[in-house]
Amino acid sequence: MAVETGALFEQVTNRAKELAASPYEEASAELPEALTEMDYDRYRQIRYRDERALWKDDGDFEVELFHPGFLYDQPVDIHLLEDGEVRSLPFEPERFRYDDDAADLAELDLSGLGYAGFRLHYPLNRADYKDEFAVFLGASYFRLVGRDQGYGLSARGLAIDTALPQGEEFPAFREYWLVKPQPGDTHMTVLALLDSPSLAGAYRFDIAPGKRTQVDTEARLFAREDVEKLGVAPLTSMFLHGEMDRRQEDDYRIRVHDSSGLLMATSTGEWTWRVLENPESLQISGLQDTSPKGYGLVQRPQHFNAYLDMEARYERRPSQWVEPQGEWGEGHVELVEIPTDSEAHDNITAYWVPATPLMAGDSRTYRYRTWTFGDTPTAEPLARVVRSRQGWGGVPGQSDPPDERLRQFIIDFRGGELEGLDASQPVEMTLTTSSGETAEAKVTPLPDNDTWRASFTLLPDGDQPADIRLTLMLRGERLSETWNSIWSP
Structure with a gap:
């Protein structure tokens, strides 16, 4: 019997519910030491073979896969839904080139490892070239770009106990199901199974690339333990220094950040612009509301002269908006700002914290739309x-x-x-x-x-x-x- 996307999502939901009803088992993968001990430069020498892209020359969408190793030492299971049939995608070293410093990895037995993640391609900017527009890689992180944008901030599936004394819990996507688009489709669907010590979840992402790349998300959560702080629809970014800084930076660049502010549209029609900073010590603040119209991390301004960086091109970094679908109830958008001395570290995160806690045995569904944009959402009417x-x-x-x-x-x-x-x-x-x-x-x-x-x-x-x-x-x-x-x- 052919499997439809909706029915498959119900199966993933049942898997999440069953996981949450049983004790948590930490994912374990025995990667060769040559993979776990490699540095960033060596990892970059492992390159996916373009000609092995999934669905190459069969429609507008293609998928390329990431090799396990470096920071990505927990491979995920990837499945495909094609023509009503679900099949697993085994790890195949032949999909990769092992260049230069990584050449010796080609001699290892790497069969059965699993992939670290994947990236999606589509003719976003030109009709004759399929650009990378979305990446799912590491824990529950994913990154999006719209037309003429470069990667900057990240989104996450969920945040748990961020900035609490006991330490943050990082839920991770353990399995993905990639649904092959039909001819002429302008969006594709990704399903994901999330697991962590406190809960499990089933996610559906309907992703449409474009000038603003948009993702309609449905997250079905099942708690196996009480969750002290639930962070819904998190965004993560970097802020090193900017126009409000009080410290003198030894840097020719005027600004160094992926986002300059948190913007929130409240249920009463107020739009609040919260200036980001790189604080002297951990700083946590919140903007209260009931069922907000939206929030996002925003990159302003968006012209080269504001940054003067020819390599990072911070003026091309996207902003990203989260628009709740349905009633989210009372809560607050929480902003966490962490001190950092390097632009290599993400030190900013923002997410929705519901006023009603998620307790062991509870289930909850969140639906929201998130998309990339420039310096201001099109819906904002105010100066x-x-x-x-x-x-x-x-x-x-x-x-x-x-x-x-x-x-x-x-x-x-x-x-x-x-x-x-x-x-x-x-x-x-x-x-x-x-x-x-x-x-x-x-x-x-x-x-x-x-x-x-x-x-x-x-x-x-x-x-x-x-x-x-x-x-x-x-x-x-x-x-x-x-x-x-x-x-x-």
Whole structure:
């Protein structure tokens, strides 16, 4: 009997339910030491043979596979659903070239290993070339790019106990089912089985590449243990330094980050822009809401002169949005910022934490749509933050300078109703802070006639951090995103 995608997803769901009803068994794979001990440069010398791509020359989609080794020492089982039949995909060393420093690996018996993950290809930018647009590799991580974008931030299937004292638990996809698209299809489906000590889950990803590469996700979770902190639809990124930094960086580049801010659209219509930072110590904050309209990690600005990096090309890094489908109830978007001294480390993560905990024996389903975009989602109607700056609040050379702790902030907004707004209009700001004293608040149009600047000073209250929020208003109507920053003296 032919198997349909929906029926297969039900089978994967039943597998997840059965897993959660039994004790957790850690995945184990005995890889040759030559694979587990290799470094990044040697791993890169293992190359997939393009001519062995799955479904090559049979439609618009192709799949290439990743070799196990280096950091990817837990192979996954990969199955294909083709023409109503499910079959497993055994590991075949012949699919790979072992070049240069990896040449000796071709002499090893690597049969029966399993693959580390896979990547999806589609004619995204040109009709005559199939670009890589999605990668599933490592634990529950996957990365997406849209048209003319380069890889940056990552998404994850789930986050558990992130930034808690007992340490984070990393759920991992153990098996995948790749559904072969039909001729003319513009999307493909991936099913996945997730497992971890606290829970198991079945995932369905319907992935459509394009200018904004979009994934419709359904996650069915089954708890075998109580989960102290459940992080739904996590996004993970890197922020080393940017425009609000207070520390002097020995770096010719103006900014180094994959994302510059967390953007959230609340259920009440407010859009909050939370400036990212590389903190001195671990920093955790949350934005409360009931069934938010969406949230994402955003890369602003998106032009070369903002970064000056010809290799990393940070201006091409995608932003990514998460739009809940259905009611998610009460909870908060949690932002975790971890100190780092290297752009090689992802130190930023954001996810939804439901107010109702997931207890042993519970099951829960989350549906959401996530997609890549540029510097602002198309649905955002308000003026957006284009610059955030801060520095000492005095003027060099003053005979009677102010308190050395005094900070001057400027935030520039553009777009929305600000476009073409005459300078005579009485634009003002609402400004709040959780501690310290603000003063000299004013709103000024800039000479380009497109941008409006909000500025103010903050005198901190000792060592107390200040949670600052600012919104531009016109005659009682909100004009802009709510700019938000946590200032730590």
